[in-house]
Amino acid sequence: MKEFVVYTLMRVVLFVAAFAVVVGIMALLLDGRYNLFWSVILAFLISGVASYFLLDRQREAFARRVEARAARASAAFEERKAREDSD
Structure with a gap:
């Protein structure tokens, strides 16, 4: 969440x-x-053009955070699905 707020605030300032x-x-x-x-x-x-170049690091941090969250959600879904199949 922090990455999203930082990136968004920097876009607004820009x-x-x-x-x-x-x-x-x-x-x-x-x-x-x-x-x-x-x-x-x-x-x-x-x-928009300036943020593409100037905010690359913040955008990458935000993307990594989203990707990690999606991976955790997918793993939790697969775990629930496997548990349901075994029952």
Whole structure:
């Protein structure tokens, strides 16, 4: 669970930072005005690409945690199934 929270918070921070940069650049280039819709779209794209490279370690930790949990659930299911078959 910790890995999920850390990864999610880092993605949110990355999006907010990308949004601030996009709005700042748009405001500079467009004489103080910016389009909120396009700012959000650009921030999503930029933060998505950046997270692929910058958050690789956190994503891998989260994936390992999910895989271990799935393996435990599968083993427990197989154990219950074997116990049911023997009864």
